[in-house]
Amino acid sequence: MEAPARIGLDHLEPQPQAIVTGQRRLSPEQEADVRSKRGGDIVGVAGVAQCVIERRVRVEVQRDVIDRVEVQRGQPGLHCVGERAPPDRQRCFRAGDRVERRAIITEGDDVLQHGGRHTEVSSWRSPQAGNGSGSDVHSVGVKAEAATKHASSRRRREDVVPMLGDEVFEAAVVGPVMLGHRGPPAAHPRGGRLAARHRQFADPVGARREPEMPLGPHDIFEPALGQERIKSRRIERRAGAIDEAFDPIFLGFGLMVGIAVQLLGPQRVARRFLFVEHPGGEHEVEVDAPVIGSHDHRIGIQAGDELLDRGQLLRGHRRGLVDDHDVGKLDLLDQQADEAARIVFPHALAAIGEEILAGIIGQQVERVDHRHHRVEPRDVAQRHAVLVTEGEGGGDRQGFGNAGRFDHQMVEPPGLGERAHLGEQIVAQGDGKPWWHRGEACGMSSVPEGPGTHIPVSVLTGFLGSGKTTVLNHLVRSPGMARALVVINEFGAVGLDHELIARSNEDLVVEMMGGCLCCTIRGDLSRTLRDAPWRFARDGECWFDRVVIETTGLADPAPILHTLMTDPQLAPLYRLDAVIATVDAAAGMATLDAQPEAVKQAAVADRLLLTKTDLTDATSQQAIRDRLAALNPGAPIIAVTNGAVDPASLFDVGLWDPASKSEDVNRWLAHEAAHAGHHHHHHHDVNRHDAGIRATCLTFDTPLEPLAFDRWLGLLTMFKGADLLRVKGIVNLVGHDAPVVSHGVQHVFHPPIELDRWPSADRRTRMVFVTRNIDPEELRGTLALMTVGLNGVDLQGLIESVTP
Numbered sequence: 001m002e003a004p005a006r007i008g009l010d011h012l013e014p015q016p017q018a019i020v021t022g023q024r025r026l027s028p029e030q031e032a033d034v035r036s037k038r039g040g041d042i043v044g045v046a047g048v049a050q051c052v053i054e055r056r057v058r059v060e061v062q063r064d065v066i067d068r069v070e071v072q073r074g075q076p077g078l079h080c081v082g083e084r085a086p087p088d089r090q091r092c093f094r095a096g097d098r099v100e101r102r103a104i105i106t107e108g109d110d111v112l113q114h115g116g117r118h119t120e121v122s123s124w125r126s127p128q129a130g131n132g133s134g135s136d137v138h139s140v141g142v143k144a145e146a147a148t149k150h151a152s153s154r155r156r157r158e159d160v161v162p163m164l165g166d167e168v169f170e171a172a173v174v175g176p177v178m179l180g181h182r183g184p185p186a187a188h189p190r191g192g193r194l195a196a197r198h199r200q201f202a203d204p205v206g207a208r209r210e211p212e213m214p215l216g217p218h219d220i221f222e223p224a225l226g227q228e229r230i231k232s233r234r235i236e237r238r239a240g241a242i243d244e245a246f247d248p249i250f251l252g253f254g255l256m257v258g259i260a261v262q263l264l265g266p267q268r269v270a271r272r273f274l275f276v277e278h279p280g281g282e283h284e285v286e287v288d289a290p291v292i293g294s295h296d297h298r299i300g301i302q303a304g305d306e307l308l309d310r311g312q313l314l315r316g317h318r319r320g321l322v323d324d325h326d327v328g329k330l331d332l333l334d335q336q337a338d339e340a341a342r343i344v345f346p347h348a349l350a351a352i353g354e355e356i357l358a359g360i361i362g363q364q365v366e367r368v369d370h371r372h373h374r375v376e377p378r379d380v381a382q383r384h385a386v387l388v389t390e391g392e393g394g395g396d397r398q399g400f401g402n403a404g405r406f407d408h409q410m411v412e413p414p415g416l417g418e419r420a421h422l423g424e425q426i427v428a429q430g431d432g433k434p435w436w437h438r439g440e441a442c443g444m445s446s447v448p449e450g451p452g453t454h455i456p457v458s459v460l461t462g463f464l465g466s467g468k469t470t471v472l473n474h475l476v477r478s479p480g481m482a483r484a485l486v487v488i489n490e491f492g493a494v495g496l497d498h499e500l501i502a503r504s505n506e507d508l509v510v511e512m513m514g515g516c517l518c519c520t521i522r523g524d525l526s527r528t529l530r531d532a533p534w535r536f537a538r539d540g541e542c543w544f545d546r547v548v549i550e551t552t553g554l555a556d557p558a559p560i561l562h563t564l565m566t567d568p569q570l571a572p573l574y575r576l577d578a579v580i581a582t583v584d585a586a587a588g589m590a591t592l593d594a595q596p597e598a599v600k601q602a603a604v605a606d607r608l609l610l611t612k613t614d615l616t617d618a619t620s621q622q623a624i625r626d627r628l629a630a631l632n633p634g635a636p637i638i639a640v641t642n643g644a645v646d647p648a649s650l651f652d653v654g655l656w657d658p659a660s661k662s663e664d665v666n667r668w669l670a671h672e673a674a675h676a677g678h679h680h681h682h683h684h685d686v687n688r689h690d691a692g693i694r695a696t697c698l699t700f701d702t703p704l705e706p707l708a709f710d711r712w713l714g715l716l717t718m719f720k721g722a723d724l725l726r727v728k729g730i731v732n733l734v735g736h737d738a739p740v741v742s743h744g745v746q747h748v749f750h751p752p753i754e755l756d757r758w759p760s761a762d763r764r765t766r767m768v769f770v771t772r773n774i775d776p777e778e779l780r781g782t783l784a785l786m787t788v789g790l791n792g793v794d795l796q797g798l799i800e801s802v803t804p
């Protein structure tokens, strides 16, 4: 049988999730263009930018032709990798085609099986030509035998895909982020500065000396700026070993989008938004795009309306381009890693991420790469200077005196005559490994080696409402804490504490929500800390020198301590410094009586902070002091009012030592050690917390009537106070420009505090209730009751409940 010039891989087996759908017809001009470049019949085009991509499909686009499609099939996962084929073997698909499980795989290509085994595509089944569509689709048989001859050329793919283990499952973004040009780069000159920038885009700087199209093919999107209701689908956790080479890509999404918009202008960047899955979600989750805001640190997605505000993006992200120290060092990717905004791309979208990043980095780095294409280093410096000068809006070239340094840091593209992709470019900085490789492979200079260099970790615990956040707020303002990484754990899917922590360096706040560190998301703590030195790295240096973990109010500290003390991957990096527990002087006695968690928290502490002493008299203060002293005789008790505490009394108290704690503590820790294996998965340990305790988040889109709100809380405390373990919220009240922060602990509601301004663009009322035996509907019902007769109250709050 004569082998056809092009080969399409049709199905290997039915795989309904793996669908790429072409959506757009070529214009006659484009068709002519493709025809002239590719020759032969044009059947059509399907590419990233035009595709609806569902999970586990990977597509790489070179201009307007798919030249790489990777289909990752279900368990036990099979990656079919079509390597970039020479033009005469590339294939265009029919416009509007529904391209199912079709890859450009040529004879001799290999198929990468799950686990990295390569299998050569070496035989064919009969062609399916003449199927009525005029297409020449052929099935390819896959011979299951190892192919070594292509293994080396595949290595690039494995290296280039950034990965950070299986963290994708913490906050899975399961739909495509798409950016694309709305037109050819120089088509719409707009004003002096931008027009100049466009000229740069129009420069023939691509690896193939073709006009560079950094964000993908020419394409026109219908902008989908957060208006849509988006459905997300769950990515299934793969059983078995993680195939790291094909795991997720982490990107600083804010920066990614921001710079793309900055460079291209908002009207020239088309966007499509994300499908987001809540951590631990078992089912398809519908996410209203506006719900995803820049406040959401888990994913840090820029809301659509913010994207439209180009000025804001420029302000927010300019540093990525113009900071003199940063730009010259080719550590742009590190900076992206530093952005609080980050996103998890499922494996299937890694190629898209690369395309996007190629666009961003392309503008800053690629010109360096051009020395491989006969661009002189001085051109590099000059080009950068011009670009940056424009970005600054002034003539400051001084900051770019070191732009030439780019030149020293580049390596040759990895072969195959291809443009160096993001991965290789970053490899250039290190020791042959991309920076996102795990620590052990990264060779980061500042990762501590000896015991003296371990990063101290403090655990700030304390029962619900006992004043942890207030203390933390005070601490982070102190100079010695400027480089502290703060990890905040909250129960609910809607976190508030990060909004209430006022710190200038927001990059160093990590929020872990949707579960409790001591049980449901315990593994996440380990992963977060493991990856943090690299995630928060600058210039290859770990950027933080201390970690403070604020637990939830119901956290059992024992498993957290156990993780910190025994996780072999954390041991080389961190040391447990101190456990600090806040105890509410007013409610503490009752809490210690009723809540075993509170007892544990106080018992394991190295420092006990007796908060709210301003609310109690000397006698009751003494009573609780006595009780605490009996519980934990070794821990100093420090009275704290409104969080004001001297950091020196809390930190660097020495390696945490269970031997100095009471026998109970050792018993708890021993219990954890014995049961550690049971908590490795993300299942909920129902026994750890009282089954009746749950967190409920209420979100209201429209401002609440102050009177109704007040009545509502009054009613709740009157009838349900004892079971209202904790209430906190940022509340948008009618007639108030800024939000009111409301805190309640059981029967006590603290006087609401009006903030100066909204901490983020999210103006919704968000309230978190941690309750015992209160049905979420009851909460809403009581609000409904209170609003009778009042106008303008929208009760259609999003209701969401999470059982801690």
Ligand SMILES: Nc1nc2c(ncn2[C@@H]2O[C@H](COP(=O)(O)OP(=O)(O)OP(=O)(O)O)[C@@H](O)[C@H]2O)c(=O)[nH]1
Pocket (backbone or CB within 6 Å): 462, 463, 464, 465, 466, 467, 468, 469, 470, 471, 497, 552, 553, 582, 611, 612, 613, 614, 615, 640, 641, 642, 643, 726, 728, 742, 743, 744, 750
């Ligand atoms: N009067 C008084 N109020 C305090 C003091 N410390 C904290 N508060 C108030 O107590 C309420 C709860 O404080 P938070 O710091 O949010 O408590 P938390 O332990 O972080 O609460 P959770 O995160 O829900 O567990 C807030 O309204 C604080 O303003 C204090 O020393 N005196």
